[in-house]
Amino acid sequence: MRIPVQKKNNAARDRARPDQNPEEEIAHLRKELGDMEWACRKTNDGIKILYKDLEWKNEELKKLDKLRSKFVSTVSHELRTPLAIIIQAIENLLAGAFGPVPEKQRLWLDRINENAEHLSGLLAEILDLSKLENGKEERKLERFDMSDLVRHCVDNMQPLAQKKNISLLLEIPPASPTVWASSRQLFQVMTNLMGNALKFSPAGGKITVAFEEDKSTVRVSVTDTGPGISAEDLKKIFDPFVQVENDSSENVSTKGIGLGLTICREIVHLHKGRIWAESEPGHGSRFVFEIPRESQ
Amino acid sequence: MTESQMNERILIIDDDQTDRKMMKKFLEKAGFGIISMADSGEKGLEVARTEKPQVVIVDTLLPGMDGHETCRRIKELGPEDLKIIATTGAVDAVDAGRARKAGADDYVVKTIDYAYVVEAVQKVVKGTP
Numbered sequence: 338m339r340i341p342v343q344k345k346n347n348a349a350r351d352r353a354r355p356d357q358n359p360e361e362e363i364a365h366l367r368k369e370l371g372d373m374e375w376a377c378r379k380t381n382d383g384i385k386i387l388y389k390d391l392e393w394k395n396e397e398l399k400k401l402d403k404l405r406s407k408f409v410s411t412v413s414h415e416l417r418t419p420l421a422i423i424i425q426a427i428e429n430l431l432a433g434a435f436g437p438v439p440e441k442q443r444l445w446l447d448r449i450n451e452n453a454e455h456l457s458g459l460l461a462e463i464l465d466l467s468k469l470e471n472g473k474e475e476r477k478l479e480r481f482d483m484s485d486l487v488r489h490c491v492d493n494m495q496p497l498a499q500k501k502n503i504s505l506l507l508e509i510p511p512a513s514p515t516v517w518a519s520s521r522q523l524f525q526v527m528t529n530l531m532g533n534a535l536k537f538s539p540a541g542g543k544i545t546v547a548f549e550e551d552k553s554t555v556r557v558s559v560t561d562t563g564p565g566i567s568a569e570d571l572k573k574i575f576d577p578f579v580q581v582e583n584d585s586s587e588n589v590s591t592k593g594i595g596l597g598l599t600i601c602r603e604i605v606h607l608h609k610g611r612i613w614a615e616s617e618p619g620h621g622s623r624f625v626f627e628i629p630r631e632s633q
Numbered sequence: 634m635t636e637s638q639m640n641e642r643i644l645i646i647d648d649d650q651t652d653r654k655m656m657k658k659f660l661e662k663a664g665f666g667i668i669s670m671a672d673s674g675e676k677g678l679e680v681a682r683t684e685k686p687q688v689v690i691v692d693t694l695l696p697g698m699d700g701h702e703t704c705r706r707i708k709e710l711g712p713e714d715l716k717i718i719a720t721t722g723a724v725d726a727v728d729a730g731r732a733r734k735a736g737a738d739d740y741v742v743k744t745i746d747y748a749y750v751v752e753a754v755q756k757v758v759k760g761t762p
Contacts, residue, residue, distance in 0.1 A: 379733075
């Protein structure tokens with residue numbers, strides 16, 4: 338600390354007052370030092386004020402975020418009940434509970450049904466996320482075989498893949514490790530990732546689900562041969578309500594609300610893990626998540 | 634604080650309209666009643682000449698004549714006991730040092746909470762820096 342101060346003072350002296358009597362010089366240096374100390378003190382005060390300000394703003398943001406979360410969850414709940422009644426009513430109509438349904442009416446009822454189901458799916462996504470955000474979701478941790486879960490997921494998706502003429506491959510090492518985690522939540526992550534891969538892969542494409550492990554972590558990757566994601570979109574793809582523009586998902590019923598990956602991220606973070614995506618436009622995408630084998 | 638009227642003449646020099654308005658509001662709430670404003674160093678100098686304020690609040694970062702130069706010139710105008718408070722949008726030790734050299738009596742950061750500026754004014758008015 339001492340050397341730079343001296344240097345600075347010397348420089349100031351050499352520049353401004355080459356020949357000066359020592360007493361005046363000392364007085365001048367004292368004043369310089371005083372000014373510097375003043376400036377430091379004022380800067381320090383300023384930093385304290387800015388820090389306080391930041392803390393205050395942070396608190397306000399937290400409050401707002403809580404309010405938003407609560408609002409979203411309340412609204413979703415309120416919307417869900419009437420929607421369930423609508424769906425039930427359509428199903429009854431379609432089942433002929435109130436007499437035969439002419440073909441033209443059936444067409445429209447099917448359409449209503451499809452969209453109501455879609456809406457219900459969106460609400461479920463929003464509710465899932467708000468539960469995760471509010472920490473309300475009960476997490477049942479258990480010991481289970483991760484490769485079983487992955488295999489189960491792949492089996493579930495197989496019919497859908499066949500329908501779209503997409504081959505679904507599974508790469509699992511011979512030894513199967515167990516993990517301590519929430520199987521229900523990880524199942525959801527797997528389903529979301531594979532659902533996305535299926536959604537964006539063209540017919541004739543290929544999806545590879547791979548599973549790796551080491552002493553402390555397990556890692557699952559879902560690689561597709563879809564259109565890929567631009568670097569710009571990659572940055573925000575896990576943020577809520579982000580949807581990548583894509584021609585292959587024009588059908589309204591396959592479009593989500595853009596919360597699937599956010600839900601994945603929340604779940605993986607709850608498991609103290611990490612999730613990321615790698616992609617190059619035109620060369621498919623790879624989604625990877627990694628969690629510690631012993632989650633808390 | 635009770636709304637006791639204080640008769641110090643205050644001049645605010647700031648190019649930001651919101652900052653000017655908010656500082657005025659905060660000062661008025663604190664009981665300061667005679668407040669003039671200017672949006673540039675040049676205009677501020679003009680107002681200082683005619684209205685002879687006792688406290689000047691000047692932003693260090695002004696377009697045209699900067700806050701430090703404005704501060705120096707207003708200090709030259711006098712009187713001797715004229716107090717100057719330099720305000721800043723972002724704290725910076727070099728900027729603070731320059732303000733001190735230009736004759737500022739205090740240096741305050743502007744945040745949403747303009748109470749810090751008011752506090753500084755109250756301090757210099759009382760004469761306890």
